[in-house]
Amino acid sequence: MKLNRNFIKHTIDGQTVLVPTADAPFHGLIQGNKSVGAILDCLEKGADEEEIVAELKKRFKVDEAVIREDVSDVLSRLKAIGAIDE
């Protein structure tokens, strides 16, 4: 999975945002916490769900089950707005 080229990850005031360009099907703004930022970092380079979970386990000291649930939730939302290329 990779971030669709019509969505650009950007950091403003220390917060990660995902900005759709004019060609994107979605015209809002995606703001997230640090874990969303980490997921977007992975998608920028290209990663599957397992790789993303592994990366978040390295970065955050949180239960794996919680991480899996968060990752699954974020990925499904991003897919819904066309932000992910499979």
Added chain:
Amino acid sequence: MNNAQMQKNPMNSARDLIYLVACALNETTPDPDRCGAMDLYAVYRLAQFHSLTSAAAYALEKVMELPRDFDQAKKKAIRKQALFDIERTVIFREFDAAGIWYLPLKGIVLKDYYPKSTMREMTDNDVLCDREKMAQIREIMERLGYTCEIYDMTNHDVYEKPPTLSFEMHRELFYDILLPKFHEYFCYIGDRLISNEGCACRMTDEDFYLFLIAHTYKHYSRAGTGLRALADIYVFLRERGETLDLAYMGKELKKLELTDFEISFRTLAKKLFTGEPLCESENSELIYMLRSGANGIEENAEYHATAERLGGDDSDLAKRRYFRKRILISGDALADRYPFFSRHKALYPLLLLYRAFKGFIIHPGGTIREYRKIKGFDRGDESAFNYDDTKNSGNKK
């Protein structure tokens, strides 16, 4: 906004907006009870007029769930800044590759002095560029998907791209025809710039502040300018004020004939956002700025243009003198506009007949408008009401 509109939302909305912005700039938490009692619709409208909705939102969200308008305005400011940041990276990479020097201006620089950069809303991005390379810049911008809206007509070219991106690429900081003194002072600014990475440049803090003051004056003295300009000065001086070379600044402000303006503007900005009471003249200035908004109003531009035509004199004598000069055109004006009649003075009465015909038969509307503007011009007191600053303190934690 006119005086009647300001009086409909009397100073309460203005006080509330200034209070919220002061809280945002000083990173303090507003009083929840005070926020709960605000007419947030009126505050939002005024904030929009002054391009301060995002700043106000940052303060409000500390004590309440943001009303939809404020929430959307804040998100829009974040999105817009992100898009501008990304686009500037792409554009400046092209400029670096092409060897074109560039200097980011105004909001691009000022936003980083705010506690959160997205408190500083921007309609466009201004960049000063190598004036010898404007054609090449046009080629680059058009290749990047921008439409050139204005080219080589004033001191800057305008490029736009959907949905909301607008870049003003400046060949000069000030337009020589409208502001010759500022143009002359700043036209050699390129010699004083400091190189950053690649072809990027920056001004010294002193030159940036001088430019900020001159640019603010340009708007203040014509269509007017609003609260955001005061916020800009406040945040910049809070960060850099202690390190500015004051002797140099004093000398340069004198050359620009902006000494008095700088003092009064700086003082007003500090007092407003630290809760100090205003004197009568500061109150008048504030009222003028509250009525003007971020982008000024036509009424102000007309007022100042008329004042300029009358040399600032609203006496009946000055007005009669003006009308006589307009009707009995002579001297340089005659030579510029009617060189034939300037050379053949015996035919001058024919020119007067022609001008009378043109003014009263061909363009009567314009003639009547000009007559009314001049006749009705009054330098009188513009204060609609007083602003009691003693209850406005955004700097208590």
